[in-house]
Amino acid sequence: MATFATSDQLLVIIDPAARQTDGESVRIAKDVLSAGAAAKVCLPEGPDEFARALGRRGSRRPVVIGDSRALVRTVALLHRQRELAGCALSVVPVGDSTLAESLGVPGGTVAAARAVLDGAERRLDLLVDDSDGVVLGALGIPPAPMRVTAAQPLHVSVGPPWLRSLVRPLAARPLRLSAVPSPGPTRLRVEVDGETVVDLDQPVETVSVVPGSRGVAEVEVRPLSVGAAATPLLTSGRTVTVTGADFRYRADTSVAGPVRRRTWRVQEGAWGLVLPRHALAGGPAAITDV
Known part of the structure; x- marks a missing residue:
């Protein structure tokens, strides 16, 4: 496998949310990338500017600095x-x-930036639904409950002594994280490659679909448990169709619906993600030198 040349030209798109969330990590990533390759840095202010920057990349390799939503948005745009x-x-x-x-990307800023410069491309499967939406990592029905995130601690160093003494105990007290109640069982018909896995007469707790490898999705259906835990139904296939009464689903980072019917199809090797070379050893997906 050939190593990326330092003469490679990069288009570095910094998501606005990343600049607000952790400007120091953004700076470090930009410095590492600029030191290792010719990098053009874009600072879009919103989704429209983000899309325009990506569309005008020319021969430059796109690099996104951002969170999971930014990654999904980029793949969706290219799709x-x-x-x-x-x-x-x-x-x-x-x-x-x-x-x-x-998906195999290092979590650390420096390690991830070095993988951009020294890694290799892995072709990954993609789930595409009948409304042209994409799923990179996981699909869940119904959507998993979200937790309320804690606020940043308060730091008060100015003001009269009585105000500081009042706020300080509140700032030191951790916020309790409360979970949003999970939706109850639902009735769905789940078909995989035209074969019915579960029908509307059998309530289910969850359905999950994950892009596997070589054009096949892994499907797990958990029927409603009464007493002892129900055995999940496991299967795999290239096409998954779910039918039900106004159900919602979570596709990676976002919740969609309600819909009454949706079909997802696996597109084998549809997109390429640059990963560290050690993460590619023995992997099931195709590895391509870029």
Whole structure:
């Protein structure tokens, strides 16, 4: 496998949320990338500018500095432009890195930036639904409950003594994280490659679909448990269709719906992600030198 040349030209797109979340990590990533390659840095102020910058990349390799939402947005844009096949995408996670790390990208800023310069491309499968939406990592029905994030601690160093004495105990007290109640069981028909896995007469707790490898998605259906835990139904296939009464679903970082029917199809090797070479050893997906 050939190593990326230092003469490679990069288009570094810094997501606005990353600049607000962790400006220091953004600076470090930019410095590492600029030291290792010819990098053009873009600072879009919103989704429209983000899309324009990506569309005008020319022959430059795109590098996104941002969180999981920025990664999904980039893949979705390239998919809609029908330019995924010829694009080797890189990401340096800043903020929520859960999705990127699950795909093999290092969580640390410096390690992720070095992988952009020294890594190799892995072709990954993609789930595409009948509304042209994409799923990179996981699909969940119903959407998993979200937790309320704690606020940043308060630091009060000015003001009268009575104000500081009042606020200081409040600032030191951790906020309790409360979970949003999970939706109850639902009735869904789940079909994989035209075969019914579960029908509307059987309530289910969850359905999860994950892009596997070589064009096949892994599907898990958990029927409603009464008493002892129900055995999950496991299967795999290239096409997954879910039908039900106004159900919602979580696709990677966002919740969609309600819909009554949705079909997802696996596109094998649809997109390329640059990963560290040690992460590619023995992996099931194809490895391509860029």
